[in-house]
Amino acid sequence: MAAKTRRSNSTTMQSPALHTRVALRRTWANRVFTLIYACAVLALLYRHFLNLVYSTTFTITSLAMLLADAVCAFMWATYQGFRMSPIRRQVFPENLATVVEQSDYPALDVFICTADPYKEPPMTVVNTALSVMAYDYPTEKLSVYVSDDGGSQLTLFAFMEAAKFATHWLPYCKKNRIVERCPEVYFRSDPSCFPETNKIKLMYESMKTRVENAVKAGSVCRDYITDEQQLQAFSKWTDGFTRHDHPSIIQVLLDCGKDKDATGHVLPNLIYVSREKSRTTPHNFKAGALNVLLRVSAGMTNAPVILTLDCDMYSNDPQTPVRALCYLLDPSMDPKLAYVQFPQLFDGINKNDIYGAEFKFEFQIDPPGMDGLGGSIHMGTGCFFRRRAFFGGPSSFVAPESPELSPTHVKTKPIQSREVLALAHHVAGCNYEAQTNWGSKVGYRYGSLVEDLYTGYRLQCQGWKSVFCHPDRAAFLGDAPITLDDLLNQTKRWSMGLLNVSFSKYSPISCGIRALNPLWALCYIHYSLWPIRSIPTIIYAFLPQLALLNSFSIFPKVSDPWFFLYIFLFLGAYGPYFLDYMLAGGTLQGWWNSQRMWMVRGLSSFSFGLVEYLLSSLGVSASGFNVTSKVVDSEQSKRYNQGILEFAVASPMFLPITMAAIINLFSFSQGILQVSRHGGFEALFLQILIAGFAVVNSWPVYEAMILRTDKGKMPMKITLISVILVWVLYLASLLTF
Numbered sequence: 001m002a003a004k005t006r007r008s009n010s011t012t013m014q015s016p017a018l019h020t021r022v023a024l025r026r027t028w029a030n031r032v033f034t035l036i037y038a039c040a041v042l043a044l045l046y047r048h049f050l051n052l053v054y055s056t057t058f059t060i061t062s063l064a065m066l067l068a069d070a071v072c073a074f075m076w077a078t079y080q081g082f083r084m085s086p087i088r089r090q091v092f093p094e095n096l097a098t099v100v101e102q103s104d105y106p107a108l109d110v111f112i113c114t115a116d117p118y119k120e121p122p123m124t125v126v127n128t129a130l131s132v133m134a135y136d137y138p139t140e141k142l143s144v145y146v147s148d149d150g151g152s153q154l155t156l157f158a159f160m161e162a163a164k165f166a167t168h169w170l171p172y173c174k175k176n177r178i179v180e181r182c183p184e185v186y187f188r189s190d191p192s193c194f195p196e197t198n199k200i201k202l203m204y205e206s207m208k209t210r211v212e213n214a215v216k217a218g219s220v221c222r223d224y225i226t227d228e229q230q231l232q233a234f235s236k237w238t239d240g241f242t243r244h245d246h247p248s249i250i251q252v253l254l255d256c257g258k259d260k261d262a263t264g265h266v267l268p269n270l271i272y273v274s275r276e277k278s279r280t281t282p283h284n285f286k287a288g289a290l291n292v293l294l295r296v297s298a299g300m301t302n303a304p305v306i307l308t309l310d311c312d313m314y315s316n317d318p319q320t321p322v323r324a325l326c327y328l329l330d331p332s333m334d335p336k337l338a339y340v341q342f343p344q345l346f347d348g349i350n351k352n353d354i355y356g357a358e359f360k361f362e363f364q365i366d367p368p369g370m371d372g373l374g375g376s377i378h379m380g381t382g383c384f385f386r387r388r389a390f391f392g393g394p395s396s397f398v399a400p401e402s403p404e405l406s407p408t409h410v411k412t413k414p415i416q417s418r419e420v421l422a423l424a425h426h427v428a429g430c431n432y433e434a435q436t437n438w439g440s441k442v443g444y445r446y447g448s449l450v451e452d453l454y455t456g457y458r459l460q461c462q463g464w465k466s467v468f469c470h471p472d473r474a475a476f477l478g479d480a481p482i483t484l485d486d487l488l489n490q491t492k493r494w495s496m497g498l499l500n501v502s503f504s505k506y507s508p509i510s511c512g513i514r515a516l517n518p519l520w521a522l523c524y525i526h527y528s529l530w531p532i533r534s535i536p537t538i539i540y541a542f543l544p545q546l547a548l549l550n551s552f553s554i555f556p557k558v559s560d561p562w563f564f565l566y567i568f569l570f571l572g573a574y575g576p577y578f579l580d581y582m583l584a585g586g587t588l589q590g591w592w593n594s595q596r597m598w599m600v601r602g603l604s605s606f607s608f609g610l611v612e613y614l615l616s617s618l619g620v621s622a623s624g625f626n627v628t629s630k631v632v633d634s635e636q637s638k639r640y641n642q643g644i645l646e647f648a649v650a651s652p653m654f655l656p657i658t659m660a661a662i663i664n665l666f667s668f669s670q671g672i673l674q675v676s677r678h679g680g681f682e683a684l685f686l687q688i689l690i691a692g693f694a695v696v697n698s699w700p701v702y703e704a705m706i707l708r709t710d711k712g713k714m715p716m717k718i719t720l721i722s723v724i725l726v727w728v729l730y731l732a733s734l735l736t737f
Ligand SMILES: O=c1ccn([C@@H]2O[C@H](COP(=O)(O)OP(=O)(O)O[C@H]3O[C@H](CO)[C@@H](O)[C@H](O)[C@H]3O)[C@@H](O)[C@H]2O)c(=O)[nH]1
Pocket: 113, 114, 115, 116, 120, 147, 149, 284, 285, 286, 289, 309, 310, 311, 312, 344, 379, 380, 381, 449, 450, 451, 452, 490, 493, 494, 497, 625, 626, 627, 628, 629
């Protein structure tokens, strides 16, 4: 494995390493292959060029194929950034004690975001919070801040319950050295029995029932409210209170200075924050919520290390913060290190990941490639930041507007003191950021629906670095969408967010290429232009097929030497991708599904994202952050576990998928008939091959249109509209060819 190993704590010669990095053995193979494939790509472009200049039969079809191939070539070239210097890191948390005593660990503020109690069940959020509150970390240094953008009593109520349950759960986990500290997952796993297990389980179940009852009823039953303080907290939900219009609500649910667990030990701080909202002031979605937490926490605990988490990403390993410290506290580490990113991994993905929702490349395979160049992307969740990184570059500090919010400000007042609470409410106000640097130079950056990638990128442009930490045991596990519609909406949102980045003032194309190492910038260019993949996907899904239906050949004949170039390009595009996927522990079917989903996304979410982005930049429509649902419907989940794709809703994004499935089937059968009757196989072979490949990929779509009777099948409306559109397309093609 190790081609070269670099010991990272060279200054402390005697002490054992806290972490190592090695170049992956495949690096040279990658580089050589890139060189060979680049020649093939150039040859293809040369062929197009010859065609353009000399051919008398150059048509609109040739132009479209040129466009498709040029975009593919560009995306391929930019992807090579990831493949040039991939590395693998390892951490040794057991050695941390040689560098720092536990009592000298930095304080840690954990930020958890939630936005909608109906799409993100409060019990999910509570489980995430409990799993981190129970970290193996000095409790008095740990604070958990929950941002509730849904402004929901239900979420607050769930956290009041969680605060009570934590007093039992935390000592139980620590005493019995439980590894699984997310209670839901722990009890589901049928744990071994300790004397208190049943009692704790009952407590958990009864909390769950109360919270779920409240969610079902849509309000908190008065009987559940046990004390005056709680009553006072809920009194903020007055008649005019809506999730889009309400004052800020900040509740300290556990105070480390006062509250003790059932065994008399201190508890971590637990603070509920629902920032002020007003319909007239933009709130910048999750980035805005995180900036509020940055300020509220600055006024309360101001920990130098921050962990950001999405509400569904529970901790799966109580040692995770210590792993992060192996980088953050290493005296020989580059002081420009801004964040340690753990991969986004998921719980409950079905056997072969039918939706490719694991994003194995983006969350597991590509980040080590970027890490070797300067640092991984930020994935929004599972990331330990140095607070200082949010305030200017490593050597150019940008002070916040108030010294009390500065990362260097030392806290002395108790978190529940009047001044501290007043400051917290003030900085959570919806007009607070006006005329400040928040969102532009300080904190999470605004202007993109992928605030995570964008913020990480902007930090790196300022000179910050990052590290990708991928331990064997997953550090965090989250939910992935289990319906196709949810998944496509998620990637549509990402597409728009990525285009925001591409066309921003700080675009990787103009800015990144100057600020970062060029290969590193290529990676960002590649991601930020993801949605343009839709162009070749759409062209390749329809054009060769329409040509085939008209017996019109657009690729070289089998006997033509150029034919082999196409075959090589096809295999060479899939081969490395396949190998990387399998080396990352994937299955053959998982890979197949993943490549299918890339085509599906290209047809639907990427193209819709591209169009919506264009419309919103023309001011025709506004783009928002449509939160992915984490609610599981039992029938849907049953189908998901059986590996059946869920269509069910009449989403316009299904139209291009269905149309492509129909047209490929027709052209494939027509092509076969044609060559068996009239010959010409040589000239049409590549088109038949492409259509055949698409037909095999479209199998689940045919099933959903014709064979299935369950509720998840393709809505008849979508099938009918697709048939009509395909017919129109075919008629139009008769005029073209
Ligand atoms: O106005 C908002 C919208 C969302 N969120 C939170 O943002 C998180 C991510 O939302 P989700 O719907 O789960 O989006 P995903 O597409 O699954 O998330 C990925 O993509 C997002 C950017 O689009 C990143 O923010 C996430 O970290 C990343 O995991 C959730 O905890 C939400 O509660 C807010 O706090 N406020």
